[in-house]
Amino acid sequence: MATSLESSALTKRLTDSGLRPTPQREVVFKVILEKRDHPTADEIFARVKSQMPTISLATVYNCLETLVQNGLVRQVNFDRAPTRYCPNLHEHAHFHDETTGEVHDIDVPAELLAKLRGVLPPGYDASAIELSFRGKAAPETN
Amino acid sequence: MATSLESSALTKRLTDSGLRPTPQREVVFKVILEKRDHPTADEIFARVKSQMPTISLATVYNCLETLVQNGLVRQVNFDRAPTRYCPNLHEHAHFHDETTGEVHDIDVPAELLAKLRGVLPPGYDASAIELSFRGKAAPETN
DNA sequence: GAATGGATTTAGAATAATTCTAATTCCTAC
DNA sequence: GTAGGAATTAGAATTATTCTAAATCCATTC
Known part of the structure; x- marks a missing residue:
């Protein structure tokens, strides 16, 4: 079972x-x-x-x-x-819905993550990146 | 004065x-x-x-x-x-230096910010984006 | 120029998420 | 089966922040 x-x-x-x-x-x-x-x-x-x-x-x-x-x-x-x-272990971002208080996982393409690292000046080595959005999400289409 | x-x-x-x-x-x-x-x-x-x-x-x-x-x-x-x-009001990211505890402002090109918004599914409208890095920064070159 | 009233400041109490402490319970290895 | 370390537990402690209620400030009106 x-x-x-x-x-x-x-x-x-x-x-x-x-x-x-x-x-x-x-x-x-x-x-x-x-x-x-x-x-x-x-x-x-x-x-x-x-x-x-x-x-x-x-x-x-x-x-x-x-x-x-x-x-x-x-x-x-x-x-x-x-x-x-x-429990989602993939690298991903979060969207915080201001209206409902809910948090949604957001997929981020690896290519974009690499670009994000690229904004760091030389000598900066990031072990972790955190990306989050706040805003409103359209209600789920049921 | x-x-x-x-x-x-x-x-x-x-x-x-x-x-x-x-x-x-x-x-x-x-x-x-x-x-x-x-x-x-x-x-x-x-x-x-x-x-x-x-x-x-x-x-x-x-x-x-x-x-x-x-x-x-x-x-x-x-x-x-x-x-x-x-007090930096430009849209920018932050880098948290694990070694020193210092926080540094990181410039993010507008083009990349736009790309970030692009990862949101349709119907998601972000009023704010937060991006932060954690890691080690090379000591300032004096 | 004094009175009024709303905004601001203040000290200290309260709150809330999290961590700590010390004692107990649980297991694993001998 | 026992010893010892790991895990659990209840409750106290911590800490950043917010709240409360009183005092003070200051701009406006008379």
């Missing part, structure tokens, strides 16, 4: 990173993978609690830190709003 | 925005214009206090908010670090 397959795949991703696949880490990771709406730590905490009511917020923060450090999840920051978490 | 000229130019920029040129606003604005190293509110507070020891941190925050709202100063955020303030 799909769920157990997913669960073991998820476990594998943790162990492949050298992480102990604790139930807490698995449920935090699972929640982030399942609903990719860039939740905050609080939102993740709420979702996780419905499956594991005894988990603590500190643990959610610990798991998130571990996942981020191991490159399994990325942090997304905008202004000084609470950090959001994103 | 240069100082009074600067001071009146600064006053003019405030009044042109419809702001009352209070001593507090002027000194906060002056400090930001004088040393363009992207200071935090705390750093601005410290610099301002040396000229106006009675000013309060709340006032510095108030002045900064006013300056930002009127487009005289821009906020620069990186991850969840304290907000920094930048």
